[in-house]
Amino acid sequence: MASEIEKGTKYIPEMAQTEIDDLNKSIKTASLKVIEDNIERMKKAWKNRPQAMEYFDEISNLFGKRQEEIKQQKTAGKKVVGYSCIFAPIEMILAADAIPVRVGSGWYDTAKLGDRIMPVEICPVIRSTVGAKMVSLSPFLELSDAIVMPLTCDGRTKLSEILADYKPIWHMNPPRVKDDPHTLGMWKQEIMVIKEKIEKLTGNKITRKNLKEAIEKMQQATKAFRRLQDLRKGNPVINGRDAMLVNQTSLWDDVERWTQKVNELCDELEKRVEQKEHSTYPDTPRVMLTGTPMIWPDSWKVPNLIEESNPQGLVVVDEQCSGDRILYDPVGVDEWTMSDMLDAISERYLMACTCPCFTSEHGNEDRINWIIDRIKEYKVDGVIYYVVRGCILYAMEYQRIKRVLDKMNIPVYYLDTEYTREDVGQMKTRVEAFLEMLEARMDI
């Protein structure tokens, strides 16, 4: 029996190479256009965009400079470790001198391809990743030597099986309850397993010294990230989309270079704060995004809509694992011993995370607290709760969060959508109505 399974077919049906090439080419061309278009729109909306943003425009091209760089480093002997979700311990990958890249997929066109083998009820992030694999589109997925797959939701669980036909997949089991001391113990074990696997793949031992270096590198990145976030708290000196792009490029860029470039950007923005050079009118309604991850480039349709609608909105902060949650939490090490560093890493990736896959006897209160705090800190006028169809964990948590926000007298709007460009027109009407309401409230 076992042999039958081994010989058995893969999840993804065999496709003719010509078909794969054709699809790859056409989707890639379309995607490059979307990237270009997004950047064009961002430039248009922000007349005096800082010089430092050019770097992020360049690195945002998924098929461009960074892909070539990783290819070169790979031929030089470096390993690439992909990860599907921010539960993966980046510090460990860096410590073993491998390149961490996130392999989520934001292509709308590949989601349709994914429909061929995935049920439509499944979240399009998963379907799109499957579709991207079918036509070998995603450069980072193709370049990965192994993929860390934290099984946070049902979609990712099965996605790991599909990808396992092509790459070594390293599963991680995040516990669904994080308050319990014994679940932290379980998670530490998962981290230790991943550590061994990374060491085996790269052939480099993760030592006290290189792990410390990696942690400090990431702490510097967090520091730069928080510097940028702090600039978004006051009058607008950076548009939401641009800040989101900066944050998201950290998922595939070289950490040190990214940190340096963000600091350059912050230097420029800090001057603008002094000169009161705003990116939009200071009284623009301030919007917070929360919900499903918004993945570059196609999912930019929502922030594009918000910041280009009439009246205009400004995304000041988000609560998404594709955005402000990536780098917000640092690894806090008490004593620089190996075991304390490992403890610190496991705690940072489990306990500080506010993913809706968690629960506790008080519900997922950490996420709610996160949202409440952000609303106060960033003086948010309204929340847009973005959910793609099939992202049930986020969808189910909406009711509770709405109730909390109602009590705070903060309007929240449930924006459900799909990986499709067809609903842009009607979404525009909905978003505009919401923003108009926010503006009216501000006048009172």
Add this chain to the structure above:
Amino acid sequence: MLEIIAETLRATIAVALILAGSLAILIWVRNNTRKLSALRLFIQIAAVAVIFLGLIIGPFGLERWSYLGTAPKDITIGKEILGRPYPDGLTVPTFSCYYASGRTATCVIWQLQSYLFPNYGTSSIYLTTGLERLAIAVGLLVVISVIFGRFLCGWICPFGLYMDLLTRLRKALKIRHWTLSDRVNEGLRQARYLIIAAFLILSFLLGMRAIAGVELISESELGRYLEIPFCQICPAKPLFVLVEGALGFMDVDYMLSQTIGDFALTGWYLTSINIVILGVVTVGSFMIRRLWCRICPLGGLIALFSRFGPFKKISLIKLTKVEEKCTKCGICKRVCPPQVTEVYEDKGGDVTVSSCILCFRCVEMCPYEGCLNVEFAGKPIYKSKNWLNEEE
């Protein structure tokens, strides 16, 4: 002539210490980021210097290793404030050990035990009555506890400094600390009150010498020694005595001559139980951070007068937490020297608990701005902040 040079030298040292201290505080205030541990170490060292100031500023014409209770500051403070000698020094709830010379203040535990029995201190140097002294000791204990709480444990206590130095040594050797399970920790926490009750009852009973005509202990040297039961098991006593002996501040021969005949190895200054306990605590607190603080009856006494009942409301120093800013990342729990879990578990508001030594390591390490706050009399004096700018 020599006298003048010596006095000038002492004055210079004192001025230099003050200047260095103010400078350190100034530097810290300017880049007030992650240096709290360094500031704490400095204050701890300064506090030890102040507590044993008698050794530094000289004995004012008294012999260097003169007998207990004649530490110079004791007399001057007593004269200045009370108008008559108060030879045991003012009460401070830290381990400023009575048995070491040169101290300017005295551990409250020794005072409580001594003043509890009626016969003590009838000699001519005591111009205060036992009851008066007891009132002063308890009064000072309550007042200091309400104002500072266990801040004294974290920042002033010389024995705490000793344990922190052991921790620093362990860190330098890159050895990971051990942790006690929450149950053991809770057990130690409760044991403090048992120890307090035990030593107070014992010293009261033994101090009475006889109950209904039955003699409990004799009027001998050994009797005097047993009247102060806790000090004979306290790990701090041999530490200070040995350190002072090693530094030449106390005459070792004199120290050893003060043994009590019946117990060859026990004495006024050092008992064998003392030394064994000091050894255990030393090894233990090398591996486990602030081990003694978890069972320390002195800390328990301070906690009694700062964290319970009406004292909780009026105690000035507080650690507060803003629930919304907390992501429960668990750093506060991991970095806490006495392994307090309440700061992590409690929802928000006042999170100060009786086992917290207020060292503020959690506030220092909390990466969320304004999540953990130190309040003094309702005013925030230190907040958690983005500490990424600094590293150890």
